[in-house]
Structures are given as C-alpha cells and as structure tokens.
Amino acid sequence: MPSLTCLGCGEEVDISGLKEGDRFECAHCADLTLELTRQEGGLTLRQVHRVSCPSCSQVLEVPKHAKAGDTMTCCGRMFRLTYEFGAYALE
C-alpha cells in the first residue's frame, strides 16, 4: 500500500486512493490536516496550517506558500503572520 510519513506524529499514513490535492486528517494526530502535494516528481505531504483572527476569532487557512512576515486580511484588517514553535499565528 502506498504510504507517506505524517509530519505530525511520524507514523506511516495510508494514501491509497488519494491523489494530489486531496486532504485528510491524520488518525494519530489531533486536529492535523494533511494535503497531498506533488514535489519533484513525487507525492509528499504538507500540513495545512490554520490561524485564528485576533479580532473576530474566525479560523483562517494559511495559504500554501505563505511564510512568516506575510500579511493576511480578515474582517477588513490586515494581520502579520508569525511562526513560532511549529505553529502560525496572526498579530
């Protein structure tokens, strides 16, 4: 069976039947969403990060290519993305 290593727990996860762009939750990790993505000809996993808006608490998805220092907008305000201890936040 095709499998990849979960970024959260290091367990092998079964990706049979999944294709590029598909998302799933790791069975071993709480609240971790993984997306199957193609990189250098092979399939790999990336973690779908989420942040909550400091103003309205709405949960936003961090865009695929976002990095610390990027800005995101919510409820008409602009926030800066920070990355600490393996998690993103807005400030």
Ligand SMILES: [Zn+2]
């Ligand atoms: Zn996991």
Ligand SMILES: [Zn+2]
């Ligand atoms: Zn907001």
